[in-house]
Amino acid sequence: MxxxxxxxxxxxxxxxxxxxxxxxxxxxxxxxxxxxxxxxxxxxxxxxxxxxxxxxxxxxxxxxxxxxxxxxxPGQASQSGDQVTICISTDDIEKSKQIFNDLKQDGQIKMPLQDTFFSPAYGIVTDKFGVTFQIYTEGQH
Incomplete structure (x- = not known):
């Protein structure tokens, strides 16, 4: 992986x-x-x-x-503190699900992990420390 x-x-x-x-x-x-x-x-x-x-x-x-x-x-804006996020890229959907589910514990989901036109499993989550992660899964849909 x-x-x-x-x-x-x-x-x-x-x-x-x-x-x-x-x-x-x-x-x-x-x-x-x-x-x-x-x-x-x-x-x-x-x-x-x-x-x-x-x-x-x-x-x-x-x-x-x-x-x-x-x-x-338009209509959304970044504020100081959430302008920089960390994108975690993996080639394993199950690993993406595990990372997303672990990060959401006591955190906040900004976009549920889902199939998109560019990734079979993509989501955005802010962890309990206020750090925002984008989970991106490489590969075919």
Whole structure:
């Protein structure tokens, strides 16, 4: 089982600017960058016009490390203390479930662990210490 931890920056509408800044300052290489408008359409949850150009997910490589980004969806905002989360990536759904369930003990679920268009098991949970983790499972649906 492979597992890695990556910092994930939640931005308030300025992820594109931050990505360009880190490219220049840290020599970052953009590995992936997708806007909300580029995501697969879901008629039950239409993308608001003001969100279409915002970053839904981006990954930069800086040296040997990866740094992930997303803008908050309009109407949501990060505050000091929850702007940086830790993304735990694994290739094992059962391990993702175990980690998610252990972290939620005395914590708070921000997004239940579920099948998404980009991961067979993805969820967001804040643990009892106030640290927010995104659980991302690699692999096919």
């Amino acid at each position: 492979a597992m890695s931890l990556s910092p994930y920056l939640m931005m308030n509408g300025n992820a594109k600017e931050a990505i360009e800044f880190y490219e220049k300052v840290l020599g970052a290489e953009v590995l992936f960058n997708q806007t909300f408008g580029e995501m697969p359409e879901n008629p039950e949850f239409p993308i608001a016009e003001e969100a279409k150009e915002l970053v839904s997910h981006a990954m930069l490589k800086i040296g040997e490390s990866e740094l992930m980004f997303s803008d908050n969806y």
